[in-house]
Amino acid sequence: MYLHGTSKINEAGRLEIGGVDTVEIVKDYGTPVYVYDVALMKERGKGYQKAFEDAGLSYQVAYASKAFSCVAMIQLADELGLSLDVVSGGEMMTAKQAGFPMDRVHFHGNNKSLEEIALALDLGVGCFVVDNFHEIKLLQSETEKRKQKVKVLLRTTPGVEAHTHEYISTGQEDSKFGFDLQSGQVDKAINMLIDDSHIQLLGVHSHIGSQIFETSGFVMAIEKLFSEFARWKKEYSFEPTVLNVGGGFGIRYAEGDEPLEPAEYVNDIADTVKKQSEAAGMDVPEVWIEPGRSITGDAGTTLYTIGSAKDIDGVRRYVAVDGGMTDNIRPALYQSKYEGMLANRANEPTNDTFSIAGKCCESGDMLIWDLPLPEVKAGDILAVSCTGAYGYAMANNYNRITKPPVVFVEDGEANLVVKRESFEDLLRNDLPLRSKERI
Numbered sequence: 001m002y003l004h005g006t007s008k009i010n011e012a013g014r015l016e017i018g019g020v021d022t023v024e025i026v027k028d029y030g031t032p033v034y035v036y037d038v039a040l041m042k043e044r045g046k047g048y049q050k051a052f053e054d055a056g057l058s059y060q061v062a063y064a065s066k067a068f069s070c071v072a073m074i075q076l077a078d079e080l081g082l083s084l085d086v087v088s089g090g091e092m093m094t095a096k097q098a099g100f101p102m103d104r105v106h107f108h109g110n111n112k113s114l115e116e117i118a119l120a121l122d123l124g125v126g127c128f129v130v131d132n133f134h135e136i137k138l139l140q141s142e143t144e145k146r147k148q149k150v151k152v153l154l155r156t157t158p159g160v161e162a163h164t165h166e167y168i169s170t171g172q173e174d175s176k177f178g179f180d181l182q183s184g185q186v187d188k189a190i191n192m193l194i195d196d197s198h199i200q201l202l203g204v205h206s207h208i209g210s211q212i213f214e215t216s217g218f219v220m221a222i223e224k225l226f227s228e229f230a231r232w233k234k235e236y237s238f239e240p241t242v243l244n245v246g247g248g249f250g251i252r253y254a255e256g257d258e259p260l261e262p263a264e265y266v267n268d269i270a271d272t273v274k275k276q277s278e279a280a281g282m283d284v285p286e287v288w289i290e291p292g293r294s295i296t297g298d299a300g301t302t303l304y305t306i307g308s309a310k311d312i313d314g315v316r317r318y319v320a321v322d323g324g325m326t327d328n329i330r331p332a333l334y335q336s337k338y339e340g341m342l343a344n345r346a347n348e349p350t351n352d353t354f355s356i357a358g359k360c361c362e363s364g365d366m367l368i369w370d371l372p373l374p375e376v377k378a379g380d381i382l383a384v385s386c387t388g389a390y391g392y393a394m395a396n397n398y399n400r401i402t403k404p405p406v407v408f409v410e411d412g413e414a415n416l417v418v419k420r421e422s423f424e425d426l427l428r429n430d431l432p433l434r435s436k437e438r439i
């Protein structure tokens with residue numbers, strides 16, 4: 001297993017993260033448990049910010065909280081001076097609970113409800129990233145009713161195909177997200193918003209997809225958007241002062257994944273924006289980005305306890321862990337590859353391969369196929385790396401399995417930031433048969 005961030009094998013031959021022995025974490029918090037390397041998350045956040053500073057651009061780096069949201073994570077984002085991307089009432093309320101400054105919150109979503117729009121207006125979110133005509137109508141009537149002003153970006157689909165899994169590709173024309181650039185939907189949206197006295201149209205947004213290893217897609221999206229700017233200025237007197245190029249910066253999950261450094265993504269984006277602005281004879285707009293995965297993804301490791309095993313001679317050796325698709329649905333959903341190691345016997349030679357099964361009643365509940373490991377036995381601790389993004393965030397209660405706790409580690413200290421879900425939590429909303437209770 002590749003050792004990310006502060007992960008290392010200590011003198012006791014065990015996996016250590018943030019200066020904390022993972023076997024000790026398991027003693028204190030049980031398994032499964034998500035462990036986050038705080039130093040690595042800080043390094044990533046600061047890496048993006050520094051690259052923008054060096055490029056001399058006005059910017060916002062918004063942490064895409066869909067990747068992993070809990071109060072402590074949002075507080076860390078605040079401490080780092082990041083902005084925040086939220087996509088639901090729940091993510092917004094998590095930001096509120098964390099005390100995150102609402103003027104740095106950007107509200108996304110392709111089907112924001114009236115209640116969510118009202119909540120965002122009540123809380124005073126900094127910017128709505130408006131996705132569709134239905135939302136425009138809701139936002140216009142709600143701001144008119146309240147006589148409240150809001151800042152808006154238009155989410156566009158610039159017609160760029162990101163080279164990634166089709167389920168996480170979003171910038172192509174045939175997408176459920178945003179206003180399509182080619183067919184004139186963006187023009188129509190600008191026309192509807194530009195003279196609305198409650199709406200300040202800051203600029204445009206595009207997010208081409210996720211887990212992207214090259215900058216060409218970002219460059220192309222920026223060029224496509226800029227090619228419309230002169231016309232928008234002439235026809236609508238609309239000159240974008242903010243250009244949000246979304247998130248999607250990749251991480252290394254497994255061998256063969258070759259992500260760029262934050263600065264490499266930012267440099268190409270910044271260069272393109274500068275060049276295009278100069279060519280268009282306009283002021284360089286403020287550039288916003290929305291990294292999620294690349295802030296939390298490889299900072300997260302899940303620790304499991306190994307339980308049952310099944311050897312099929314000449315076919316495969318299966319071992320099962322005490323979690324699976326309920327805490328990490330990505331292998332089942334996207335055929336995502338992960339790496340792992342025995343956290344309690346990290347130095348032992350890996351001379352066999354085992355396939356790691358989850359405990360759900362589902363054949364597709366496999367975490368890793370053919371993982372090199374030493375001879376394993378029940379009670380060993382398996383660490384699976386890179387589970388920090390879209391792991392806890394997509395965790396579910398299939399088979400009524402409870403969600404694991406989350407522990408942040410840094411400088412030799414472990415802090416519980418999300419408690420393990422209890423059976424009581426799980427049953428909280430259940431009512432008996434023929435309950436007369438109404439919502």
Ligand SMILES: Cc1ncc(COP(=O)(O)O)c(C=O)c1O
Pocket residue numbers: 064067085108170207209210211246247248249290291292293294389
């Ligand atoms: C609009 C938007 N912004 C940001 C992100 C974050 O993406 P990632 O976690 O790949 O950086 C996503 C998810 O793909 C998204 O849909």
Ligand SMILES: N[C@@H](CCCC[NH3+])C(=O)O
Pocket residue numbers: 066168210211330389390
């Ligand atoms: N959930 C996806 C990423 C979706 C990004 C949100 N637009 C993943 O796990 O890779």
